[in-house]
Amino acid sequence: MKVGILGSGDVGKTLAAGFIKHGHPVMIGTRTPDKLAEWKQKNPRGQIGSFEDAAKFAELIVLAVKGTVARDALIAAGVANLNSKIVIDAANPIADAPPVNGVLKFFTDLNESLMERLQKEFEGVRFVKAFNSVGAACMVNPQFSATPTMFICGNDDVAKKAVSGILAQFGWETADMGKAEAARAIEPLCMLWCIPGFLRNDWFHGFKLLV
Numbered sequence: 046m047k048v049g050i051l052g053s054g055d056v057g058k059t060l061a062a063g064f065i066k067h068g069h070p071v072m073i074g075t076r077t078p079d080k081l082a083e084w085k086q087k088n089p090r091g092q093i094g095s096f097e098d099a100a101k102f103a104e105l106i107v108l109a110v111k112g113t114v115a116r117d118a119l120i121a122a123g124v125a126n127l128n129s130k131i132v133i134d135a136a137n138p139i140a141d142a143p144p145v146n147g148v149l150k151f152f153t154d155l156n157e158s159l160m161e162r163l164q165k166e167f168e169g170v171r172f173v174k175a176f177n178s179v180g181a182a183c184m185v186n187p188q189f190s191a192t193p194t195m196f197i198c199g200n201d202d203v204a205k206k207a208v209s210g211i212l213a214q215f216g217w218e219t220a221d222m223g224k225a226e227a228a229r230a231i232e233p234l235c236m237l238w239c240i241p242g243f244l245r246n247d248w249f250h251g252f253k254l255l256v
Contacts, residue, residue: 047070048070048071049100049122051109053074053075058084072092073092073093074098074100074118096123099122100127105211106130113139115159134159137177138151139151151236158226160199161225161229173201173208174196174197175212178196179193180242187216193252194251197220197222198228
């Protein structure tokens with residue numbers, strides 16, 4: 046699948062390299078292409094363009110920006126370029142405030158997630174929440190003691206099946222938590238994942254669902 050990455054931070058660059066590793070043509074959409082010079086050197090098969098370019102190019106899109114600008118990134122990509130496409134939503138609603146005792150602050154509450162807000166506004170987009178509950182260094186084929194679990198959700202079952210296939214390529218098992226409302230529970234996993242990092246500088250771990 047041709048993949049468009051909206052965002053050129055650590056998450057965007059890491060996932061873009063991961064998709065290239067697994068044989069997917071990739072274009073990163075960015076407002077600052079100069080910051081990707083080193084990434085391009087390491088990933089010569091990757092392409093760079095605007096958010097709109099990446100969305101037009103893609104069959105599957107990854108939203109990999111700060112939660113505070115997620116809506117702006119989608120608008121910049123263009124609604125017509127997003128409609129009917131799968132968008133992996135890796136964003137978290139992290140507020141522009143420092144953590145307190147290792148706990149991040151969100152600008153949402155437990156009764157509404159960021160993904161739900163985006164799904165309501167961009168009705169034609171097939172959002173799937175994924176990659177939000179782990180740091181960039183652990184996203185692509187991490188070497189843990191067991192296969193880690195990625196929790197996902199979304200309203201489109203076909204889209205979730207496609208994302209589950211990608212997760213398997215990237216070294217993850219998938220736990221489908223249901224419709225978009227489940228993002229209310231999945232997004233706060235970001236808070237939990239970050240606590241050991243802020244308190245003990247431990248940034249290499251993941252979640253595992255046992256049944």
